[in-house]
Amino acid sequence: MPKWVTSRQILATARYRPDPPRIATPAAGPPPKDNVTRRPTPPMIIDCHGHYTTAPEAHQLFRKAQLAHFAKPSGAAPAPSAIGDDQIRESVEGNQLRLIRERGADMTLFSPRASAMAHHEGDERVSQSWTRACNDLIKRVVDLFPENFAGVCQLPQSPGAPIANSVAELRRCVLELGFVGCNLNPDPSGGHWTAAPLTDRSWYPFYEAMVELDVPAMIHVSSSCNPNFHATGAHYINADTTAFMQFIEGDLFKDFPSLRFVIPHGGGAVPYHWGRYRGLADMLKRPPLVRHVMKNVWFDTCVYHQPGIDLLFEVIAIDNILFGSEMVGAVRGIDPETGHYFDDTKRYVDALDLSAEDQLKVFELNARRVYPRLDKALKAAGR
Amino acid sequence: MPKWVTSRQILATARYRPDPPRIATPAAGPPPKDNVTRRPTPPMIIDCHGHYTTAPEAHQLFRKAQLAHFAKPSGAAPAPSAIGDDQIRESVEGNQLRLIRERGADMTLFSPRASAMAHHEGDERVSQSWTRACNDLIKRVVDLFPENFAGVCQLPQSPGAPIANSVAELRRCVLELGFVGCNLNPDPSGGHWTAAPLTDRSWYPFYEAMVELDVPAMIHVSSSCNPNFHATGAHYINADTTAFMQFIEGDLFKDFPSLRFVIPHGGGAVPYHWGRYRGLADMLKRPPLVRHVMKNVWFDTCVYHQPGIDLLFEVIAIDNILFGSEMVGAVRGIDPETGHYFDDTKRYVDALDLSAEDQLKVFELNARRVYPRLDKALKAAGR
Numbered sequence: 001m002p003k004w005v006t007s008r009q010i011l012a013t014a015r016y017r018p019d020p021p022r023i024a025t026p027a028a029g030p031p032p033k034d035n036v037t038r039r040p041t042p043p044m045i046i047d048c049h050g051h052y053t054t055a056p057e058a059h060q061l062f063r064k065a066q067l068a069h070f071a072k073p074s075g076a077a078p079a080p081s082a083i084g085d086d087q088i089r090e091s092v093e094g095n096q097l098r099l100i101r102e103r104g105a106d107m108t109l110f111s112p113r114a115s116a117m118a119h120h121e122g123d124e125r126v127s128q129s130w131t132r133a134c135n136d137l138i139k140r141v142v143d144l145f146p147e148n149f150a151g152v153c154q155l156p157q158s159p160g161a162p163i164a165n166s167v168a169e170l171r172r173c174v175l176e177l178g179f180v181g182c183n184l185n186p187d188p189s190g191g192h193w194t195a196a197p198l199t200d201r202s203w204y205p206f207y208e209a210m211v212e213l214d215v216p217a218m219i220h221v222s223s224s225c226n227p228n229f230h231a232t233g234a235h236y237i238n239a240d241t242t243a244f245m246q247f248i249e250g251d252l253f254k255d256f257p258s259l260r261f262v263i264p265h266g267g268g269a270v271p272y273h274w275g276r277y278r279g280l281a282d283m284l285k286r287p288p289l290v291r292h293v294m295k296n297v298w299f300d301t302c303v304y305h306q307p308g309i310d311l312l313f314e315v316i317a318i319d320n321i322l323f324g325s326e327m328v329g330a331v332r333g334i335d336p337e338t339g340h341y342f343d344d345t346k347r348y349v350d351a352l353d354l355s356a357e358d359q360l361k362v363f364e365l366n367a368r369r370v371y372p373r374l375d376k377a378l379k380a381a382g383r
Numbered sequence: 384m385p386k387w388v389t390s391r392q393i394l395a396t397a398r399y400r401p402d403p404p405r406i407a408t409p410a411a412g413p414p415p416k417d418n419v420t421r422r423p424t425p426p427m428i429i430d431c432h433g434h435y436t437t438a439p440e441a442h443q444l445f446r447k448a449q450l451a452h453f454a455k456p457s458g459a460a461p462a463p464s465a466i467g468d469d470q471i472r473e474s475v476e477g478n479q480l481r482l483i484r485e486r487g488a489d490m491t492l493f494s495p496r497a498s499a500m501a502h503h504e505g506d507e508r509v510s511q512s513w514t515r516a517c518n519d520l521i522k523r524v525v526d527l528f529p530e531n532f533a534g535v536c537q538l539p540q541s542p543g544a545p546i547a548n549s550v551a552e553l554r555r556c557v558l559e560l561g562f563v564g565c566n567l568n569p570d571p572s573g574g575h576w577t578a579a580p581l582t583d584r585s586w587y588p589f590y591e592a593m594v595e596l597d598v599p600a601m602i603h604v605s606s607s608c609n610p611n612f613h614a615t616g617a618h619y620i621n622a623d624t625t626a627f628m629q630f631i632e633g634d635l636f637k638d639f640p641s642l643r644f645v646i647p648h649g650g651g652a653v654p655y656h657w658g659r660y661r662g663l664a665d666m667l668k669r670p671p672l673v674r675h676v677m678k679n680v681w682f683d684t685c686v687y688h689q690p691g692i693d694l695l696f697e698v699i700a701i702d703n704i705l706f707g708s709e710m711v712g713a714v715r716g717i718d719p720e721t722g723h724y725f726d727d728t729k730r731y732v733d734a735l736d737l738s739a740e741d742q743l744k745v746f747e748l749n750a751r752r753v754y755p756r757l758d759k760a761l762k763a764a765g766r
C-alpha cells in the first residue's frame with residue numbers, strides 16, 4: 001500500500017496547489033504558491049497515458065472497410081460503425097476501468113489506440129475520416145465515465161500532408177469535445193521517417209495552435225510498416241529518443257517558450273543515457289538540458305520494471321515526470337519475477353517511497369500543470 | 384582507485400581462466416574450470432569498443448577525393464594517401480594511448496571510425512576501396528602498438544549490395560591481418576533502414592563466415608543521412624534497440640547457436656526497458672530472454688553516467704557485459720557534475736565495487752570468451 005500520509009507531510013505539501021493553470025516555465029523555479037489549504041487526502045492519481053485499445057470490434061471493422069474501399073473504390077466510402085453505449089461501457093468496464101479501480105487510479109487521459117492510428121495507410125482523406133471516428137469514440141467514453149477519463153485526440157496526419165491540415169481536428173476536439181491534449185506523430189510514414197524533424201518550421205502552424213489552445217502534445221508514433229522496427233519494441237522507443245535529440249539540436253523552445261511535450265515510455269532511451277545527452281548538448285554548444293529542453297518536456301512512467309523506474313526518478317527532476325501506465329497496451333502479461341502486471345507502473349512508483357510532496361507532483365500536480373484544461377475541468381467539478 | 388585485490392578474492396577467482404577459447408554457450412552455465420592458477424594481479428583491462436577517430440587528416444583527404452571522383456569521375460580513382468608511421472604514432476600516442484594509460488586500461492579492440500564508414504556514400508566499389516584503406520590503417524596501428532591494440536574491421540557494405548560481398552574482406556582482415564572481430568552495420572542506408580532485419584536469411588552467408596572464423600560482430604551503424612536522426616544521439620542508440628528487438632522476434636540463434644554479437648552503447652534502450660522486453664518476449668511467445676537472446680548477445684559499458692551503469696549491472700547478467708568506453712568518440716567533454724570525462728567509463732564500473740570475480744569477468748574474461756582470437760593471441764604473447 002502506498003504510504004501517502006503523515007500529518008507533517010500534509011503540512012509540508014499544503015502550499016503546492018498549482019494556480020493559475022497557465023504556466024510560463026512549468027518545470028523551472030519554485031512552484032507557485034497560493035493560500036488554498038490542501039485537503040488532507042492522497043493525491044488524485046492521474047494516468048497521463050491511456051489508449052482505447054479495447055474499442056468494440058465494430059470500430060475496427062469500419063477501419064477495415066475503409067481501407068478496402070481505398071484499395072478498390074466502388075460506391076460511397078463506408079461510414080463509421082454504429083456502436084451502442086452498452087458496447088462502449090462493456091469494452092471499458094471490464095478492462096481499463098476495472099484495472100484503474102484495482103490499481104487505485106482516478107483519472108486517465110484517454111486517446112485512440114496509438115498503433116491503430118496508422119497514418120501511413122490510405123491517404124489524407126482516409127486519415128481524416130478514421131481520425132474523426134476515433135476521436136468521436138473517445139468523446140463517448142468520456143461522456144459515459146466523466147469522472148475517470150479525459151479526452152486526448154489523434155490527429156489526421158498523413159505522409160506528405162502539411163501538419164496545418166491537422167489544426168482543424170485539434171480545434172474541434174479541444175473546443176467542441178472538451179479534449180485536453182493530443183498525440184502528435186513525428187513519423188506519419190510509419191517507420192520510414194520521411195517527415196522533417198519536429199524542430200523544422202513546417203511543424204510551426206500546429207505548434208501555434210497548441211500554444212493558442214494551451215494544450216500539450218504527447219509525441220507518439222503509430223505502427224511500423226518498416227520490417228526493421230517492431231512497433232512497441234523498437235519504433236516507439238526509437239521515436240521517443242529521436243524526438244528528444246531533435247529538441248537538443250534545435251531551438252524550438254526559444255520560438256515557443258510555452259510549448260509542452262510529453263515524451264512517453266519513460267523518455268525512450270534518454271534517462272538511461274542521460275550522461276550522453278548532457279555531454280552531447282555540451283559538445284553541440286547547446287545550453288544545459290534543464291534550461292534548453294526540460295522546461296518544455298516531460299517523461300511518463302511507462303517503464304515496466306522497478307530498476308528502470310528507479311533510474312528515471314534518479315536522473316530526471318521530479319517536476320518533469322508524469323505518472324502513466326499505457327495500461328492494456330504494449331505489454332499485457334504478468335511479470336513472473338514479481339507476480340504483478342508489467343504495466344502496473346503505480347507499484348513501481350509507490351515502491352520509491354517518495355515524499356508526500358513528490359507523490360503529489362508525479363501523480364497529480366505535474367499533470368495539472370502540463371494539461372491546464374484538465375486542471376480547469378477538474379476544478380470546475382470541485383476536484 | 385579500484386579495489387582489486389584481497390588475497391581471499393584472488394583465491395576465489397583463481398579458477399576462472401577461460402579455456403578452451405571456442406565456446407558453445409558462452410553466457411550460460413558455470414564457467415569452464417582448469418588447473419591454471421591465476422596470477423595474483425588485477426585483471427587485464429580490455430576495452431571492447433574503440434574507434435580510430437583520430438586518424439591522420441591525410442586519410443580523410445583520400446575519402447574526400449574518392450567521393451569527389453565518384454560524383455564526377457575523371458581519370459583514375461584516387462589511391463589511399465601515403466601516411467608515415469610517425470603520423471600514426473602521433474595520432475594515437477597523444478589521444479587513445481595517453482587516455483588508455485591515464486585511465487588504466489591495457490588493451491583496446493580498435494576499429495575504423497564508425498561514423499566515417501558511411502556505407503550510404505558512393506557505391507559498393509567506393510565502399511570496398513574505403514573499407515580496405517580503413518582496415519589497413521588499423522592494422523598499422525596494431526603493428527605499431529601490439530600490446531595495446533587488437534584489430535576489428537569495418538565491412539564494405541553498401542545499400543542493396545549482398546552481405547556475402549563483405550565476406551572476403553572479413554576473411555582478409557581475420558586471416559591475413561590477424562583481426563579478432565568486425566563491425567556489422569544493420570542499416571547501410573544511413574538512417575533510411577532499407578535493408579532486411581538482421582534475422583533475415585539474406586544475412587546468413589555472413590553469419591556462416593563469422594561462425595567459421597569464430598569472430599563476433601559488434602552491431603554498429605554509421606552516420607545518418609536522414610535529418611531526423613542525429614548520428615550519435617539517436618541513430619546509434621536506435622540501432623542498438625532495434626537490433627535487440629529483431630533478435631527477440633526472430634529465431635536466429637537457433638540457426639547459429641555459436642553466433643556472437645556485441646550491442647554497443649550499453650544495449651541502447653534495452654536495459655532501461657528490460658521489463659518491456661521481457662514482457663514482449665512473453666507476449667510474442669518467445670522463450671525467456673536469457674535463453675532466447677542472451678546466450679549470444681553482449682552489451683558494452685558505453686553509458687556515460689553512473690546511474691546508467693548502475694542500472695546496466697543491476698538488470699543484465701555479469702556474464703553478458705563487456706567493458707567498453709568508445710573513448711575519444713561521441714562524447715568528448717568533461718562532465719561538470721563529476722569533473723571527469725563523460726566517456727571515462729572505467730570510473731563508473733570501478734565505483735560499483737564489484738567482487739574481484741565480477742571485475743575479472745567484465746574487464747577481461749568475457750572479452751576473451753567473446754573474442755577467442757584475442758584470447759589466443761594474448762595467450763601466445765604470454766598474457
